[in-house]
Amino acid sequence: MGKLFGTDGARGVANEYPMTPEMVMQIGQAVACILKREGHRPRIVIGKDTRLSGYMIENSLVAGITSMGADVINIGPLPTPGIAFITTNLDADAGIVISASHNPFEDNGIKIFSKSGFKLADKQEADIEDLIFSKKLSEELSKSTEIGKAYRETDVLGRYIVFLKQAFPRGLSLEGMKIVVDCANGATYKVAPLLFKEMRADITALNIEPDGMNINLNCGTLxxxxxxxxxxxSDADIGLAFDGDGDRLIIVDEKGNTITGDRIMAICTQDLKEEGVLKNNTIVTTVMSNMGLSIALEKMGVTQIRSKVGDRYVLEEMLKNDAVIGGEDSGHLLFLDHHTSGDGIISALQ
Structure with missing residues (x-):
């Protein structure tokens, strides 16, 4: 024990430390306790991907949060970036994502977004850890008359789809375009096919029957x-692969070539530069990005800033350097003109 949060939240095998019901409940308690210090009754969004253990972790979080006198808005399966959006859209005080991203179903994890839709900083996560390990949470429990409530919000899919459509370049159309989407039996299994169908594309959807154990199984970005x-x-125009929580994108072109994050960033950077909207003529990648991307960016005359590996570090450098595009070869891409979080579907729409 001693540390819960890594580079992408708390993560581990379900029902083993730290992903036990007892510890998850304490994480919920600590988050609610810290938010209550702002002087009002907090509302916290909880969403998840399609893992079997999601139900257990969701209920543990609800118990912890409500025991501290905060309310919960359950939204069910939705991509991680969708949960970040819904947190701001519903004017919640925080959003909690239950997911282990591209990992197998046995794993699960917890990521926390602030009310602004950004992931918590290291210092904020450290405050949560300190409160848990202080063993003083029991002193903060609410009176029986002040226990929080939990309810389910049912229109989040529609809200998120409207938000996603706003990221699609005006003047373009997907009508008649043959697109194959691989939803990895994960969090995009409903929203991605529905979005592209509404946008009049000719859609073939793969891996859209999650059973709790087949998330990321021989499918998706990996x-x-x-x-x-x-x-x-199917002689399709393009294929789009998402990971289990929907924050990564890998593309397959019409000839069957796989296009990973670095190549996608090169394509999008060139497009943004040609349109005159590449802010500060800068892109943020990680130290692991390949040499080919660096050469392409140099030819474009674009400044490349390298961060440590991890989307949170990419985001830090983007905010520090006022950049609008950044990401990793894994397909975790950020377009800050459109969202506070990496979003596989938004990346595809670019």
Whole structure:
């Protein structure tokens, strides 16, 4: 024990430390306790991906949060960036994501967004850890008459789709475009097919039948082989692969070539530069980005700033240097003109 949060929240095998019901409940208590210090009754959004353990962790968080006199808005399965958006859209005080991203179903995790839609800073996560390990949470429990409530918000999918459509370049259309989407049996399984169908694309959707145990299983961004096969078989224009929580994107072109994050960033950076909207003529990548991207950016005359590995560090450098695009070769891309968080669907719409 001693540390809960890593580079992307708290994560581990479900029902093993730190992803036990007891510890998860304490995380919920600590988050609510800290938010109560702002002087009002907090509201906290909870969303998740499609893992079997999501129900257990969700209920543990609800118990912890409500025991401290804060209210919970449950929104069910939605991509991580969708939960970040809904947190701001519903004017909540924080958003909690239950997901282990691209990991197998046995794992799960907790990420926390502030009311502004950004992931918590290291200092804020450290405050939560300190409160938990101080063993003083029991002193902060609410009176029986002040326990929080939990309710479910049912229109989040529609809200998120409206938000996503605003990120699509005006003057362009997807009408008639043949698109294959691989939803990894994860959090995008409803929203991605519905969005592209509403945008009049000819959609074929793969891996949209989550059973709690098949998330990321031989599919999604880590295993695009099935997507390649379907794109070629159906003579599609493009294939889009998302990971389990929907914050990553890998593309398959019409010839079956796989295009990873670095190449996507090169394409999007050139487009932004040509449109005159590449703020400060700068892009943020990580120290692991390949040499080909660096050469391409140099030819474009674009400044490349390298961060430590991890989307939170990419975001830090983007905010520090006022950049609008950044990301990793894994397909975790950030377009800060459109969202506070990496969003696989927004990346695809760019």
């Amino acid at each position: 295993h695009p082989e099935g997507l390649v096969e379907k794109v070629l078989e």
